[in-house]
Amino acid sequence: MPRTGEPGEHPAQGTRRQVIEQAGKGAHCPIDPQRIDIAALRTLTYGLYVVTSHNSGRLNGCVVNTVVQVAGEPCQVSVSVNKASLTHEFIARSGSFGVAVLDQETPMPFIGIFGFRSGRDFDKFGKAGYRLGLTGCPLPVENTLAQLEARVRTSVDCGSHTTFIGDVVASRVVKPGRPLTYDYYHQVRGGKTGRGAPTYGLDMSVCDKDERKKKMKKYVCQVCGYTYDPAAGDPDSGVQPGTPFEQLSDDWVCPVCGAGKDQFEPE
Numbered sequence: 177m178p179r180t181g182e183p184g185e186h187p188a189q190g191t192r193r194q195v196i197e198q199a200g201k202g203a204h205c206p207i208d209p210q211r212i213d214i215a216a217l218r219t220l221t222y223g224l225y226v227v228t229s230h231n232s233g234r235l236n237g238c239v240v241n242t243v244v245q246v247a248g249e250p251c252q253v254s255v256s257v258n259k260a261s262l263t264h265e266f267i268a269r270s271g272s273f274g275v276a277v278l279d280q281e282t283p284m285p286f287i288g289i290f291g292f293r294s295g296r297d298f299d300k301f302g303k304a305g306y307r308l309g310l311t312g313c314p315l316p317v318e319n320t321l322a323q324l325e326a327r328v329r330t331s332v333d334c335g336s337h338t339t340f341i342g343d344v345v346a347s348r349v350v351k352p353g354r355p356l357t358y359d360y361y362h363q364v365r366g367g368k369t370g371r372g373a374p375t376y377g378l379d380m381s382v383c384d385k386d387e388r389k390k391k392m393k394k395y396v397c398q399v400c401g402y403t404y405d406p407a408a409g410d411p412d413s414g415v416q417p418g419t420p421f422e423q424l425s426d427d428w429v430c431p432v433c434g435a436g437k438d439q440f441e442p443e
């Protein structure tokens with residue numbers, strides 16, 4: 177397998193402004209950061225997965241949003257893994273990785289363990305249920321719709337991340353259900369992206385304050401004067417704090433007078 181660079185050379189982190197400033201760093205062609213609109217990148221769609229591997233009897237894995245099937249014949253998948261992560265080290269050493277496709281209702285603490293903690297100081301599979309696959313990679317069974325295993329065919333040094341491309345050697349459906357998408361995780365579950373993700377810094381949660389304010393406008397009911405404040409939501413109607421007005425369902429009504437969404441105007 178080609179060499180993929182040293183861990184931690186390119187920490188993938190920063191605010192939106194830093195992301196824009198860094199956009200051209202290390203690129204293989206001249207880049208004018210003024211031409212990069214982060215909002216455009218935010219429209220890309222992803223799923224959420226746990227990618228796993230092993231090394232000398234140790235098991236590990238982390239949440240990723242970057243698993244993609246890249247070829248059909250032979251069937252191959254790719255995953256982009258941060259060079260600073262333990263999962264990167266394990267995949268580079270073992271030459272194999274496992275993938276668990278996460279269920280839409282995966283509990284947030286599960287994502288917390290696999291997406292925000294490192295196996296360097298915590299045994300993630302100490303309590304999580306798994307089975308060992310053909311490649312020796314652990315394949316989580318909880319919150320998992322399907323499991324895949326791949327042997328690394330090649331890898332590409334992408335700066336902060338290595339993209340591992342592997343031949344799928346085994347796959348199976350664990351249970352029917354809806355897969356967790358990146359969008360659902362953010363918009364409905366209120367999740368955040370971990371520092372190691374290639375998309376870290378593009379979330380609304382770390383955007384410039386002005387932009388966030390713009391996105392979180394208050395709306396006033398023209399019938400009774402009630403103000404919908406996205407920061408507070410409408411917990412009595414099951415609307416979580418942090419829900420923008422635009423994302424309220426069409427049948428949401430004013431909690432005071434029952435007027436429909438169309439009776440509201442920006443404050």
Ligand SMILES: Cc1cc2nc3c(=O)[nH]c(=O)nc-3n(C[C@H](O)[C@H](O)[C@H](O)COP(=O)(O)O)c2cc1C
Nearest residue numbers: 239240241257258261262263291294295370372373
């Ligand atoms: C929603 C979400 C998406 C993520 N996507 C990726 C990803 O695509 N690639 C990656 O390397 N890390 C990603 N991460 C970050 C890793 O899960 C995180 O850095 C993890 O702590 C690494 O653990 P490890 O050191 O045990 O491998 C993501 C985290 C979250 C919460």
